[in-house]
Amino acid sequence: MKVYEKAPSFYEVFERKSGPAKQATHYCPGCGHGNVHKMIAEALADMELTSRTVLISPVGCSVFAYYYFDCGNSQAAHGRAPAVATGVKRANPDSIVISYQGDGDLAAIGTAETIHAANRGENITVFFINNAIYGMTGGQMAPTTMIGQRSTTTPLGRQEHLHGNPVRMCEMLATLPAPTYIERVGLGNSKQIMKTRKAIRKALKIQAEGKGYSFVEILSPCPTGWKMDPEVAREWVSKEMEQVFPLGVYKDESGNVDEGSWDRTFKPFDTDEVNTYLQRMKTSMTEGEDVVLKEDLRCKFAGFGGQGILTLGLFLSQIGMRAGRQVSWFPAYGPEMRGGTANCSVNLSNERIGSPLVDEPNVLVVMNQPSLDAFEKTVPDGGTIIVDTTIVEGKPDAERLNAVLIPASQIADEVGTPKIANVVILGALAAATGAFTPEFCMDTLRSVIKKKNLIDMNMEAFQKGYEFVKNM
């Protein structure tokens, strides 16, 4: 009689279990966990899946499932088993991953993990032990506790208006497109138990064949939590629980999905492949030459969003990088965004750069009036201020500052589009600071502008800006 053997997927002796009784489980008499454990263990052995199985133990009475199963075991935080199972399965698609969970774990604290693992169609198997009570923690209400059922936190019985209704997980999950197989079974009598055995095997087979997410809810007795004799508890499963949690198949696509269709791939670390990939990330810029700066450039570029302020900063940064300088670029961010302006700070230096923030710019570009109002005063005496006079009406203090007034947007418009006013400004900046030759700047731009059909227009914009300042 095979039924009385210990399943070979169980440990012979439960060494991980504390206390002297190393061959008995920790479950109470009449508890459903023992039945389900045994049916899973037998299925794993018969299907020859044990050695590549990872069983995720939840929090709750089955927290110690790893005492018993002679397979890989991982014990998860309360409700997180489907997330842990995801992390295992994705990193080894050949493993068999079982998320074994009780009702509090799966349908209360871990509802989100349950739904989203199902919704992603993780190729895992979830066994959901629904016994309508919190067993381990002392008989409190579960999300599946029935209306009128007493628990230590519903001493007068669960009431709809105070505690909500029992949650039906199979019905909810069956609304999702991804799951392959969802069935609710029970342990109320031997006929039900035989159906449970079949459902467990079917769910594991679906996973082993790469057919996707399988979910088996098992209505299970908890004589201790329910304060019933084991026999009465069994009857209560089939008489009472079934009324609220009808048994049956809620979804079964296993005949319609191909084997392997839910398998994911995972490649282990391959240093050669990663190095080849990383080398492709390096800059596409042509080799430059070292250009020593006469003075560090501490730039602030400011204007409206959409004027290419951040790109202007990036272009100058890339020129600096190609010239072998230390460079930092920092976009307006958080409280620095004032008055609807976009701005960025750019540092170019011969030496290691300290603060990436530019509080006192020696080069300020303003492309709208609020930026002139906000930042002109931050420029130290003798600093350079470049103003797009097409847009900015006010005038900077030309006595105190090296003021470069250029109708950049108008020039850009004449070249082809006002969108490249920022490149006109870059030309003006190169001329005003003398930090880099126009040829060096234009060579850099050529190698960093991605849309090759726009290069000529950008070159013209740069030259116009450069010449405007040279002819001032």
Place this chain on the structure above:
Amino acid sequence: MAIQFMKGNDAIIVGALAAGCRAYYGYPITPASEIAHAAARHFPALGGVFIQAESEVAAINMVYGTAGMGIRTMTASSSPGFSLKQEGLSYCAGAELPLVVVNVDRGGPGLGNIAPEQADYFQVTKGGGHGNYRLITLAPNGAQEMCDLTMKAFDLADKYRNPACIMADGITGQMMEVVEIPEAKPVPYDHSSWAVDGTPATSKNLISSIVLEPEELEAHNLKLDRKYKEIMAKEAIAEEYRTEDADLIVVAYGVVSRIVYSTVDQARAAGMKVGLLRLVTLWPFPSEAIAAHAERDVRFLAVELSTGQMVEDVKLAVEGKAPVHFYGRCGGMVPEGAELMDEYRKLMEGVVNA
């Protein structure tokens, strides 16, 4: 030129790939989202895993799953999201799992704002979740370090079987600098003795943080404690700039250390002997580097983007042997160089900022 101009947040993923990280699980949040964007582009392209999880809680638990297999894995977030990960990090530390978590610190408490702060110092360095545990914590202050220290974090996590944290700030995440692309090398750690990866070779192993018997849990805690003491003895890193003769040593990390660095020469030119002691590791805290200066006539000034967190560890390191002052900005405000110079002047004149 194997260099690229990139954001600190992007550099984290470059470092992670080079370190052999194969799975990224995360949830979007400003100002850390670029890390997830980069992971979404690069991990699947290299046959690895990227999942945008349903929550921060799920993300760290997916990490728990993969880390338990002995495979390098990570997650990243910003302060409110990092708070949500604490449960999972406690489990990871309890189960002794190697992994990397990034916190690009933003303004708090609560929803706060998206601007830079360093007010997660306590949460990051003192445990954060429940129980006796620590995160190995590295604090990069530029894009190259976002890459390099991420690689180092993976090594330390593997070496000690403990979660490691990159504690950055909004500015270090968002700013772009030149980054030299690193070379990927094989991972020199074999985790088959404890990992559970769904193969017959590891099927007798168990990943767990539950230890039911008080005697055994105490022993487990003491074992972790010995590990933490070893990390404290071996892994603390600080960088110093002109501290040897300084009358005022400014202690800072992350972007603040960059701002302070900018002021040191300026202060010297103004006749104030200021030096910078920059923390690279926040935990283990470089107490010895600080204590080494405390014996002479010197003052310390802790500058941070908080109302005073790291300063407590400076005081513990100094043991009352020298005055320890504090200057902080928070809520996303960042001190300007001139502001720090004023503070130095006050202290050097003996005007104590109480």
